[in-house]
Amino acid sequence: MAKLTKLDDIVSLCKRRGFIFQSSEIYGGLASCYDYGPLGVELKNNVKKAWWKNVVQMRDDVVGLDCSILMHPMVWKASGHADKFADLIAECKKCNTRTRVDHLKDKTNEHGEEHTEHVAIESVSGQNLINKICPACGIVGQFTEPMPFKLMFETKMGANIDDSMTIQLRPETAQGIFANFRNVLDSTRVKIPFGIAQIGKSFRNEVTTKAFIFRTREFEQAELEFFCEPGTDMDWYNHWKETRFKWYTDLGLKKENLRFREHDPDELAHYAKGCVDVEYKFPFGSGDWQELEGIANRTDYDLRQHQRGMRTLNKWYENDRDLSKIELASEAEDYNKGPLSYFDEQKKERYIPYVIEPSAGMDRSTLAFLVDAYDEEEVRGETRNLLRFHPALAPIKVGIFPLVKKDGMPEVARKIYDNLKKYFNCFYDEKSAVGRRYRRQDEAGTPFCVTVDGQTLEDNTVTVRDRDSMEQARITTDNVLNYLRGKLDM
RNA sequence: GCGGGCGUAGCUCAGUGGUAGAGCGUCACGUUGCCAACGUGAAUGUCGUGAGUUCAAGUCUCAUCGCCCGCUCCA
Missing domain, CATH: 3.40.50.800 (Anticodon-binding domain)
Structure with missing residues (x-):
């Protein structure tokens, strides 16, 4: 059987056979970035093709989409990424634990406020934290200067430097689907229940990367947003859970190396009604079960948020296009009838659909297929090394x-x-x-x-x-x- | 970010201050002719990068980049 027992073995295999190389290797490498070699690009393309065939081509109820990576800044205000993905973090000098500044509790007020307020970067210095307690070791006021963390990549749009606009690289492909929900409804005659699928690159400035291509800052996602009528959502959640698991095993991943991991209720995002990970048991290390895909019931949260976002647009212009100066507009009383709602012709009623989201990491699953296919066997006293790829995936x-x-x-x-x-x-x-x-x-x-x-x-x-x-x-x-x-x- | 380990040929690794090496792989020629055969020959190195110490650095020191392991963080 496979003798890959360490991550190093896998990295070596990937390089030796031309599957995956370190990015910019001739210049000493660029942390967390990897390139696909001649066999790797064929393999990964085949994985993506197999996903598209299974999720789009073979289904009557899913259509495809390919959105731009750069999107309007308000997309990230509405989705919550703009606030959630920008934090001040201070490190305790005693125990080196890093904590979000807005999570720190005061020595005199140990009840601690809810940390919903946005902390302006200029307003906080190490001195302001003199009464704050380290949640890890309990030491008071021993913090480094707070470090601003931005989890979204920023870039500048516009060649004129004085007149350019700060734009974020998308941290997930999903929001492009929500932003096009109306377009797809109006142009394709789809009826709920239906899904919109997309494969593409996303970018996140992870605080720590490590572990080869499992957590990289640039990665490729295959996401489906499946819109359904409220009340039918748990049935569709279960449908996609089974469908997606079967996809991996049909393409040859060994069943004993795959499992579901249901998220605990307190682990769920506040808007999510359920979430399960498909995990693969990589043959090395101690934390060997790694997430390949998450399947979530996101309810009607995203479409409602974008309706609020659309109502906030003028405020954004009025505040010099500065996201940190504005709050998302409150939800309209009749949000059910808003621009991102759906009219059910048969029931003659209008509602915001619920969304089931299977979100798969293409880089992770490519590696899982590679590792799972690896085999060694004895043939006439010699070792035969081979990759038992499913024919559809073979480069x-x-x-x-x-x-x-x-x-x-x-x-x-x-x-x-x-x-x-x-x-x-x-x-x-x-x-x-x-x-x-x-x-x-x-x-x-x-x-x-x-x-x-x-x-x-x-x-x-x-x-x-x-x-x-x-x-x-x-x-x-x-x-x-x-x-x-x-x-x-x- | 902290602690530990590592970085020499495409890969795996040896080289303990004094001429840059081996195995595998690659290529050429010959031989063989259905499962990693054999023979002969060849190519391939900013010793991760940059400084320093020294007559002399792959080797010692410092910095830096990258990778791995464990924390932490994130979800």
């Missing part, structure tokens, strides 16, 4: 070889290769012994290899060798494409 589908590099075999093999590569990713190889070429493809996880041999020249047949069993079938050259299509389900 290369077929290797094509001439048995030897003479007697016209390369020409015939090339011709087969030129034909097959129109249909799937193929790799042609005529270097060194054929056994070595088989093993090289095993390492890349290629499910099938086609070999042209002496018999091919006589009766127009080739051998097709199976990665997992190493068995060969003899097929007529004309039938190779159909044979492989059947085996690969493509």
Whole structure:
């Protein structure tokens, strides 16, 4: 079985085979950023394709979307990210514990206020914390100068420096879906229940990253916002829970390495009615169960928040476009009939739909598929290393070889290769012994290899060798494409 | 952010102040011809980066970047 027992082994495997490299490695690397190599990009693209096929293509009730990464600043005011994602943090000099300044309790007032107020960065210095207690060790007033933390990446939009606008890189793709809810309703004839799906990059300035690609600052999400009628939401929550779990196992992840983890009620965001993580057991370390995907019942929170956001727009202009100076407008009395509501033609009633959100990390699941596929086995006293990828995920589908590099075999093999590569990713190889070429493809996880041999020249047949069993079938050259299509389900 | 460990060829690693190394992998030629064969040969190094100490630094010191482990943080 797999001998990957440390994260280092996996990092090494990823680099050696061209799956994942450290970003900017020739310059000493850039923390928390990684690049996908030639095999890695194929694998990850296949993971994304498999998600899209399962969540969009094969369903009548989901449509796709691809939003811009840069969005109007008010999007993040309404979603709550602008406030929640900007904090002042002070560190206790005694125990090195870092705490949000607005969470610190006063020595004289140990009841502690609710920390909803926004703390202006200029107004707080270490001196102001002289009476504050460290929640970890109880020491009073031993804090460092507060450090401002911004969890969203900022950039400037507009080439004119004096007239440019601060914009955030999205910390999740979901808000782009909510912002387009009305557009999709008006342009596609969808009816509730229906979903909008999107795959794309998101950015978060995590306080700590670490652990290879499990928590990176730039990452790719596949998110579905599934809109349904209030009251039916828990049924859909359970539907997506099952559907999403099955997706992983159908693509070959071993069941014993997958589990659900339901969030405790006190762990839930205040608007969420339920949340479950799909976790994968990576074969290393102690904290080995890692989240691949979260499935949440977000209720009608997001659409209601954006209705409030739309009502706040003028205030934003009036306050020099400074988000920190404004409060989100209160909710309209008849918010149910607002611009982001839905009119049910049959029931003749208008409501804000509830949302079930399966949100999957594409980088994490790509790595899980890679790690799970890794295998070592003894063959005639030698170790055979291979990746047992599901055919849909394999970066290369077929290797094509001439048995030897003479007697016209390369020409015939090339011709087969030129034909097959129109249909799937193929790799042609005529270097060194054929056994070595088989093993090289095993390492890349290629499910099938086609070999042209002496018999091919006589009766127009080739051998097709199976990665997992190493068995060969003899097929007529004309039938190779159909044979492989059947085996690969493509 | 704190504590600990690490950084030498594509990978795994040796090299304890004095000429930059091995195995695997890669490439070429020969041989073999269906599962990592063999022989011969070759290429590949800012020793993470920058300073310092020294006649001399991969080796000692400092800083810095990056990675791993444990806390912490985050969700």
